[in-house]
Amino acid sequence: MPQHRPDLAEILRTVRELTVELAPQVDAKGKYDLRVAAYLLVMAEREVALAPALDRKHHAQLEKLLGHPATDGELSARLRAGELDDRFDDVLAVLLDQVADSVRVVKPSQLDPIHQEP
Amino acid sequence: MNERLLAAVRRRFGSAATIESVVLPTLGGSNLTTIFDVVDGSSAASRRRLVARQETYVADNTPFLAPDRQFQLLLVATKHGIPCPAPVFQLEPQDELGRGYVTAFVGGETFPKRILTDARFAGARAKLAEQSGEVLARLHAIPVTEVSFLDAQPDSHDPLGAQLARLDSYGEAHPAVELGARWLVKHRPKNARRQLVHGDYRTGNLLVSESGLEALLDWECAHTGSGLEDLGWLCTRSWRFGQNHLPAGGFGSREDLFAAYARVSGSPVDADEVHWWEVFGLLRWVVLNVMQAYGHHAEGRRSAAFAACGRNASLYEYELLMTLAKRFD
Known part of the structure; x- marks a missing residue:
């Protein structure tokens, strides 16, 4: 259902800006808490922007790897059972790409240059 | 909380003991840490800075060693000259502070x-x-x-x-x-x-x-x-x-x-x-x-x-x- 402005991304940004505004009014513990809040909010802003494309890519990669539509739960169970031991390098390449995409949402500054956007 | 800590201290150090300079450092993922001075009233030389650690993570799947065993371990480590906070006393049920223990305070930086x-x-x-x-x-x-x-x-x-x-x-x-x-x-x-x-x-x-x-x-x-x-x-x-x-x-x-x-x-x-x-x-x-x-x-x-x-x-x-x-x- 369409909503009026602000959209979700702008709501998150608005609250994050509020954490910055409030910081001078609170003690050291409060400042730390506000920094954590801002950290979570900026992550959520990136997720709103990136999730649709990253979700599609994630599912397509799992389907290609396992030959059918699959979940992280199925991949985890098959890895635990040793069923993919002979495809270790293939699985590593896919998971590294997927985890790098997670980092793109969580904290992109942590990415190695090989995973930075051009 | 400080009343209970004071009562716990008096059980060990006598009824004249007081606690001063209480600090609650905001860190630690699985313990509540309280740093405080114990003064027994007789002389300034009796002042000791101590640290209380109260367990806050209580769950069946906890990966952490139970506090009474941590205390035993600190006794063993201290005996062997491993630098660690010297264990002073364990919290008991009558202290109403949960599970935990008190050690000597060691000054320094951890950040x-x-x-x-x-x-x-x-x-x-x-x-x-x-x-x-x-x-x-x-x-x-x-x-x-x-x-x-x-x-x-x-x-x-x-x-x-x-x-x-x-x-x-x-x-x-x-x-x-x-x-x-x-x-x-x-x-x-x-x-x-x-x-x-x-x-x-x-x-x-x-x-x-x-x-x-x-x-x-x-x-x-x-x-x-x-x-x-x-x-x-x-x-x-x-x-x-x-x-x-x-x-x-x-x-x-x-x-x-x-x-x-x-x-x-x-x-x-x-x-x-x-x-x-x-x-x-x-x-x-x-x-x-x-x-x-x-x-x-x-x-x-x-x-x-x-x-x-x-x-x-x-x-x-x-x-x-x-x-x-x-x-x-």
Whole structure:
């Protein structure tokens, strides 16, 4: 259902800006808490922007790897059972790409240059 | 809370004792820490600065050593001259402060960024790798018969199995952890050493002064196993806090750490085994972050920081996989 402005991304940004505004009014513990809040909010802003494309890519990669539509739960169970031991390098390449995409949402500054956007 | 602490202190130090200068440091993921002075009223010389640690993480799947066993362990470590906060007394049910214990306060810095970058710690940094090798070698030489109570920790029998069992209890799939576990299964070191392992020896749990290492804190992850686990955990990338060119805790080289350890222990360090424990450490750090998020999500330990831990698990999965891909060292 369409909503009026602000959209979700702008709501998150608005609250994050509020954490910055409030910081001078609170003690050291409060400042730390506000920094954590801002950290979570900026992550959520990136997720709103990136999730649709990253979700599609994630599912397509799992389907290609396992030959059918699959979940992280199925991949985890098959890895635990040793069923993919002979495809270790293939699985590593896919998971590294997927985890790098997670980092793109969580904290992109942590990415190695090989995973930075051009 | 302070009334109960005062009553607890008076049970041990007499009814004239008072507590002063109470500080609640805002850190620690699984304990409530209170720093305070005890003054018994007779003279200023009787003033002692103490630290109370109260358990806040109470759950069946807790990975942490019960407080009474931590206390016993501190007694053993102190007896063997390992620098650690001297144990003073245990909390009892009548104290109404939950489970925990009180130790002497040791002054110094624990905050990683200050230890690793402030100019005033430059001299300490130059020594910390060697001091770490020495103290760990001495710790690992303590007869395990003196810490037989650590046999109850699952980590004492199957460290990787213990991590995976905990991960399973949090009910969230982590394929990156599973892949790391397969690598660990296939490259398991062939040794059967059984030593006292601190279990959380890393930058952030080392109390450091300008002259170097003062004390080892946070003994709640202790168990028995290969002492090289402690060397690997110290070198795990997450504990370098950005100083990635200094693998030993962000302050030193593996070579200096290993050389000091070999000199004191009398046997060379198997660098491949330490690497195995570094990979294990990355996996374990992911699982610990998943644990914090699970506590926030499902067990009532609500905290924005614990919520962030859940998402930060991706950052450590990334370090784990980049290490398996031989891109990170």
